Amino acid sequence: MVRTTPIRKRNPVATRATILAAAHQRFVRESYDGVGLRDIASDAGVDVALIGRYFGSKEGLFREVVFADKEADLFREPKSAADLPAFLAQLVAEDADEDRQHRMEMFIIMLRSASSPKAGEIIRDLVHLDVLGPLAELIGKDGELRANMLLSILIGIGVLRSIMRVDALSLDDGDRAECTERFRCLFEAALTC
Amino acid sequence: MVRTTPIRKRNPVATRATILAAAHQRFVRESYDGVGLRDIASDAGVDVALIGRYFGSKEGLFREVVFADKEADLFREPKSAADLPAFLAQLVAEDADEDRQHRMEMFIIMLRSASSPKAGEIIRDLVHLDVLGPLAELIGKDGELRANMLLSILIGIGVLRSIMRVDALSLDDGDRAECTERFRCLFEAALTC
DNA sequence: CGAATAAATCAACAGGTGTTGACTTGCTTC
């Protein structure tokens, strides 16, 4: 018998990565509670039990998804507080390159599962370590408060757009440049007002 | 035998209200998926089946909770766009009176269950009808975009504070007035920038 | 008082959840 699909040689690190990728994609679109381990396993073409074997528990899998590519943390590009408004506005703009798009996906995963006790605790860690900390340090004076205000705007836009699917903030073609400028201005206000 | 608790006479409207109140309190603190009907029933001192009898389904109960006191809609106080920044800043301040506190609870219920497909759709309706619509109308020029920006900030603060429990935005005593003023300024920027 | 009616409860269903132990398969190394 001729196989149509090539036999995937047994490869622990590859299957692990496959599961991780499948989980990522699911968690971008559904909440922690909404996603079932069987869904993820099915997407990855793997038995459910294997997830438990590799990641211990659903919570462990989620933690690994969230902390997956931490080396590419959200805020390494901007060098000074002055760059922040423009940087964040670009991040919010939807014509982002692949790298930024992936960073935005991580952000959306955070927002989607922020409720749900187990996932929420993991997310709280991530927010403090990878977002609020670096931001506050970069800003300097009143860093903590300013970082919180910036993050609030970021979260609000993300929730309104990606979770609630309200589309008035979806920048379409013509307005994009103007709208991005407005966001830049808003971020600046959060830093200076 | 003497009863310690008075026998509650059978009263359909009263029990209905009790269930509704119990559901409200649960949905403020847990997400749609996280709350079980048995939890709510237990809080209300009632059998689970009664919920189905009164509200048809979990979704029906949630809808009724969300649309409960619609007459007291979120944005009836401000009379003009100029009043909005101060009004929203006051709404965000935590020393709000009972009325505003209740409105904030409704807002948090929205944020908590915005994920979860069933609840999300209900919430989307509410957001358009009771929040974005009135806001845009009040603002006038560029109303839709401005309303979205205002709501973004509102959502961000709510999520960061009540869902993620990040406390740097929790205004404690001394800073409160100063912090409220900053928020007012930020809302103003969202309208004018 | 006794019959009728509505309110509330009981019990169970069918489906789905994460998790676990036993089992089989495939690769590698002697």
Place this chain on the structure above:
DNA sequence: GAAGCAAGTCAACACCTGTTGATTTATTCG
């Protein structure tokens, strides 16, 4: 090539979910 070991699968587990039909209880009306 056969043994050993790890990778992957199967099956089942307790548990919990929302929902529903039959049953009991309290109230009301003739």
